[in-house]
Amino acid sequence: KAGVTQTPRYLIKTRGQQVTLSCSPISGHRSVSWYQQTPGQGLQFLFEYFSETQRNKGNFPGRFSGRQFSNSRSEMNVSTLELGDSALYLCASSLSPAGNQPQHFGDGTRLSIL
């Protein structure tokens, strides 16, 4: 069974640009969550999607947005990039958004802002 697939693995952008990251969940998983990982802030929740609806959102500015498609694949977009957006962005999927369901993570997209 294929795991969570995130593309691309690495991205280099400059300040002010925008970027779109993609996540394909495990087959059959309908819930997708996104996390930002940085050395200073650790792992922080961005948002959660289920059945194409955003169920939960973390404390990030409106420049961070996402969506989920009918096949459960998800994308997140960051506009007007800032140096502080440099991070590893992790996507996780689960069968449902229930709290006792384990999240399965992809290997992440490493975003570097110059």
Added chain:
Amino acid sequence: GNSVTQMEGPVTLSEEAFLTINCTYTATGYPSLFWYVQYPGEGLQLLLKATKADDKGSNKGFEATYRKETTSFHLEKGSVQVSDSAVYFCALSPLSSNTGKLIFGQGTTLQVKP
């Protein structure tokens, strides 16, 4: 609010030593608790979980018991190997029927020397 506190690392052990990584949490009600492991250049892998008080999660020789009275979920392994060197994250999912959002501790780096 909900939070997770882990012991600071790095933790450096010799091969075959006993491992304990402390984790305590603050949450309302009975959250689900998880341990994840991250190897260099990879995403997070679920190591074990416990969803109610006194549950013991176990996997690959690692164990952790959900202690409601001490709000703890300490990770233990009887004999560590060099291949266990990684970053370990304790996480909770708040009690809720409609979210899988994870709140992570800051992570503990484990280095095992031959």
